[in-house]
Amino acid sequence: MSEQSQSKQQCENLHWQCLPFDQLSVHQLYQIYAARNAVFVVEQNCVYQDIDHKDPLSHHLMAWDSQQQLAAYLRIVPPGLSFAEASLGRVLSSASWRGSGVGRELLMRGITALREIYPQAAIRIGAQAYLEKFYGSFGFVQVSELYLEDDIPHIDMLLSSGRN
Template sequence: MNTIKNLNDLQWQCVSFAELSNLQLHAIYQARAAVFIIEQNCVYQDVDGKDPLSHHLTAWTPTGEVAAYLRIVPAGISFTETSLGRVISTKDWRGTGVGKALIANGIKALHTLYPAADIRIGAQAYLEKFYGSFGFETVSDIYLEDDIPHIEMLWTAKA
């Protein structure tokens, strides 16, 4: 079935871990596993203890599925700065612009929670230009994380 995906059909939600319902958390973990573990063939511990400390930005479809997701991690947990992590757009929604909407909404949501905060990310290296289009600058050499080339990138808040 080839249905047209419309970004206007998505409902954006940014909540703390405690505010997620059991079904929402299950859908998020299912989507993260589908992308990171199955599609990228990467065996690693996705549930890493950072979720309860983070806020979760999710683009929900009208049927309650995850179209896109990221977590907003406070400073001092993944990096010295605040960060965006576990960034995904699900397979059915790729190519619709949902990834761009996710990062734009993620930066906005992070700054609602942490005004004027810098943002550091550990990005897959092939996405360097994508994140660069939002103002992230590469601040590390390429390194391997779970056998996937990554780079650290920094978005500096404007004074």
Template sequence: MAKLDGMIWKIKSFDALTTQELYAILRLRAEVFVVEQNCAYQDLDNSDQKALHLMGTDEEGRLLAYTRIFEPGIKFAEASIGRVVTSPLARGTGAGRALMEQSVAELQQHFGVIPIRIGAQQYLQRFYTSLGFEQTSDTYMEDGIPHIEMLRP
């Protein structure tokens, strides 16, 4: 566990997650991706078991930020980061940028300094570009939301 900007970071494989951690992850993903974004979709996609799970919590243990990290060949030919989500409690605090910076650092620590591909919601293009990602696809619809693929070489 490392502290960064008041956030406590943990990364675990699926099998290492506690039931409480898994519940908090699924609850946050449902809160934001299903309820807040009004998008009925199958979040449980049988990929959680293949991912590393990065969790950012506050000192009270509340999950404020989360991503899934994949080695190359699972989601894309390249390594990837997905299910990027920050709690409404953490919005506007820089938690999203800290989450992505920590995700890139963890991915590089586990798999080396290699290209990273993401499927990003199109409205976040500027944010991801500021983190070194470049758009590599036309806009496509995923679960009713415009997305683009982006690559960090």
């Protein structure tokens, strides 16, 4: 089996959930915060307050592996909270899942879930600048100048609502 086929098969074996905050179990919430801390604070050597009071108002898209460990995660933020538009944020793949294609699957599912929850909303993200091509492959376009957020270069990107 090729490496790409194996990665695709691994991603197909994941269990996906999209839940509002008040339906998350304590175990799920713990794993979400642990993964966000590992990626955004420790790996990126960025001291910041991750708990920003947006989680209780957001939906949370999670991919679980066969050992009930979090493989990938993002949150769906309602319009008016981070930006005027709806948003995808805290997008991450756990270290052991990077390179498997789970990030691409996560973003596809995140866009689909956001469109189900907020059908008329455009999607704005604050993307780390090095991921511009990745997000661009989903139709996002850069709509801001480069800026620093927590000393990391970012750009805002927008995916239109698809309305005419």
